Amino acid sequence: MTQQPVTRDPHDLPDVSDVRVGVLGGTGEQGRGLALRLAIAGHAVTIGSRDAERAAGIAAEVGHGVRGVDNAECARDADVVIVAVPWSGHADLLRALSADLAGKIVVDCVNPLGFDKAGAYALPVDEGSAAQQAAAILSDSRVVAAFHHVSAVLLLDESVATLDTDVLVLGDDRDATDMVQALAARIPGMRGIYGGRLRNAGQVEAMTANLIAINRRYKAHAGLRVTDVES
Secondary structure (H helix, E strand, O other): OOOOOOOOOOOOOOOOOOOOOOEOOOHHHHHHHHHHHHHOOOOOOOEEEOHHHHHHHHHHHHHHOOOOEEEHHHHHHHOEEEEEHHHHHHHHHHOOOOOOOOOEEEEEEOOOEEEEOOEEEEEEOOOHHHHHHHHHHOOEEEEEEOOOOHHHHHHOOOOOOOOEEEEEEEEEOHHHHHHOOOOOOHOOEEEEEEEEOOOHHHHHHHHHHHHHHHHHHOOOOOOOOOOOOOO
8 A cells, every 4th residue: 555645734844942043144234134133033143254353243233142253163053054145255155164064054045136227137147046056065055045035124123023024935955944934933024935946046036136126116125925825
């Protein structure tokens, strides 16, 4: 008798309350904002920088128990590592930290964008996306794409108690994407929504250019909401 595979409830996500989070690029606005919100949610958060002293100074400004260290220590000490570095330094940083990131869930939220007088536009990536580039470099890590469309301005504004946005989470490892969805849901108002395999990360990263155009036109900090998906 053939045993039918067990269908997993997409809403049955793991308890991630004890997960230690590292943020590479934590001295930038996006990284600082994610570090702040996850620390407020109760996570042990470490931000990394090439300059440990700079990281420590930024961490002190963020507060809420956030620590600042060099990039290698940040990668080693965390269970989940968020990559929020500029696109220009993305590949070199990951190559340098590939051993430190081995065995980790690595969440790539980098958007390869260019800017000119007409506004933001998506840059071509040989591997297809920043997340796929990360996966190609970090063969011993579980790479997930997420947190591309969350406003750094809102993340950093502690007077904003609830962030009304969904986070598209993409990856090829179900346990890893479930964990990142659950991590996103630790931030009030935010949901992590599975968005497909890692091969589809390119259009998610590129859509950030559209959101930048929306925000400039309407003087807003728009994010995304996925309709007809129950919480």
